[in-house]
Amino acid sequence: MSQSVERALGILPLLAKGPAGLGDVADELGVHKSTALRLLRTLNEGGFVYRCPDGRYRLGARLFALAAEAIENLDVREVARPHLAELNHATGHTVHLALHQDDEVVYVDKVDSRYPVRMYSRIGRPVPLTVAAVAKLLLADLPEGERRALAHRIEYPRYTARSTPDAEAFLRELDLVREQGWATDLGGHEESINCLGAPVRGPGGRVVAALSVSAPRVVVPAEGLLELLPQVLRTAGAISQDYSGVQEKETA
């Protein structure tokens, strides 16, 4: 829609991969060096990119600040926080909270396991759509048409032998998840890790977020994890109730 803005935004993913010089950026964008320079300057003035002492460019502090600020303003998160902590306290496992936006599902909060062996994840990181329990929960609640379209649009990487293989299998899985009201990921992303998740519902009954507990097989076998189901469902229900109740925090 807007050429210069489009180009400027295209620079950011480039720099996210690592620092780059002016020439690299210009080549990658397919524009003249002077153009790239002007774009980088504007980004720099805004604090979105940072100029290394050696002249190369990196992503700037502003980006982190923005992401941090926005994440704090995601209201579900605040409501959920204490419940997640309690679930973590009761089970000892890693607890995640995730939201759905566009074609991505992202973790917006996390309480780490007490056990030494932890799952690798990070707030803000996109979740593997086709296998993660939280992703299934969020996508299962989409209206029929959108769900089908999305299922056929996305890719199905084979992380492990238990990963969801294709769109058909994924849609069947989503139907199951929607019906039973909870979801699992039994070694679908990493062979040795199991997850169990439940949906958080908003005022209209729609799924607005999802939470999950994750544990390595070496700590708890799959059957053991499933025994936590009542507890997980109870937590999700409690958050839903809290969230539906107080609807403050609207922009004035």
Add this chain to the structure above:
Amino acid sequence: MSQSVERALGILPLLAKGPAGLGDVADELGVHKSTALRLLRTLNEGGFVYRCPDGRYRLGARLFALAAEAIENLDVREVARPHLAELNHATGHTVHLALHQDDEVVYVDKVDSRYPVRMYSRIGRPVPLTVAAVAKLLLADLPEGERRALAHRIEYPRYTARSTPDAEAFLRELDLVREQGWATDLGGHEESINCLGAPVRGPGGRVVAALSVSAPRVVVPAEGLLELLPQVLRTAGAISQDYSGVQEKETA
């Protein structure tokens, strides 16, 4: 430098504060609605802005993904990680790692306290420049001219009675910090919280990062925290050594 990009970037901080409608954005930017619409559209196509079902705009998933990716690529962080964890394990307190960019200092990593009362902070969040121990450490190492300029450019909010009051006091404090090789924040940001920090030095001897231990007064009094100084210095030294040694991770 580049008008449209500048305006587009200006939208992001607006949305970070909370969701906003098209009209709000246009007013705030001082442009026509149609202009704002086009900018928002480009941001949306890039995934930086997300359209709520109710038509309002929020920051998008892409931004979080970028921030997460960039933070992981900050090489000091990887080197420091195990040392921070060890320091946390030994002391039980919250440990932070911070970097300096432009006029900001940001936390790039954190290991939470084992105690129930935790300090409020978040990765990516800008640090109060005038009081935080890590900020003093990073700014104290700037070349004389830059340091003076910055000291006079920034503001001096009175968070508490112990906050640094003005540029003169701040510069004196920085001299002291540089000389002694460590820094404190004794209730300068929040009355009840004390911090103790030390610098991480790169190959050239310049300060490239800073770490700190933070504890509420109710858990450990200031004197008790200061007893940890040898341990904190040792940790910072170890990270410096590791970091100076292996200088890999350069972009090919």
Add this chain to the structure above:
DNA sequence: ACGACCGTTGCAGGCAACGCAACACACCCG
């Protein structure tokens, strides 16, 4: 049913952003 409000869509003019080319600078190698 009506009005008020918000988001959206062509259109035409003006200026901002583009590419070009020349410059400044550091570095390497003969």
Add this chain to the structure above:
DNA sequence: CGGGTGTGTTGCGTTGCCTGCAACGGTCGT
């Protein structure tokens, strides 16, 4: 020591992108 190659930077003319306007089509309330 000097030419050559690789940076990043600046000034300038032109074009085409972006802008603001005004009119249209929704969706609420009342």
